[in-house]
Amino acid sequence: MKIHLTSVFVDDQAKALRFYTEILGFVKKHDVPVGEKDRWLTLVSPEEPGGTELLLEPAGHPIVATYRDTLVKDGIPLAQFAVDDVTAEYERLRGLGVRFTQEPLDMGPVTTAVFDDTCGNLIQIASAARSR
Template structure:
């Protein structure tokens, strides 16, 4: 068994697509109209047939309070692996990405947390 699809709730799918592709470097895999919304997924360019991230509309009434609580408590909605957190932090910050946690080494793991501009905190991480 392996993870095929996971999701983050986003306020605006178009804005999310731009952020996740232009800033984070993912590539669009699926973009299928579904009523007013879209089945919109991105993947890592390093693994185009790997796990898809669904940029899921945040319209369900439970989503708002859930995401608000996560952000208020500083809890990331997702975690993405990178080769070097410090280098990715510097690259993303130069692009204007806002971080709520700068790179922090915790034993063999280094993390940083960014704001995805669509209602979520996202963690980047690497292990030594």
């Protein structure tokens, strides 16, 4: 068994697509109309085009707002993405105007940082600690 697809709820799929591709660097894999305004919109890492897909899921279900608002209020990321160097990625993303709620934090075996994805979610980035 392996993870094939995971999702993040987004308020606006077009806005999310711009942020996740133009700022974060993911690439679009599937973009299929579903209903009148929604899309089956998935992204992948350019480093793993056949890897796990990220679905930009419309946040239309009534419970989603409560769920996401509570996670954000409590500072809990909805998802985590791996990067080679959290500090370098933090600097790159800050330079592009991304707002961080947690600066890079050394947590022993990993370094993490948390940012606002502009679509209603907190996202954590993490990298393995470098050998000391």
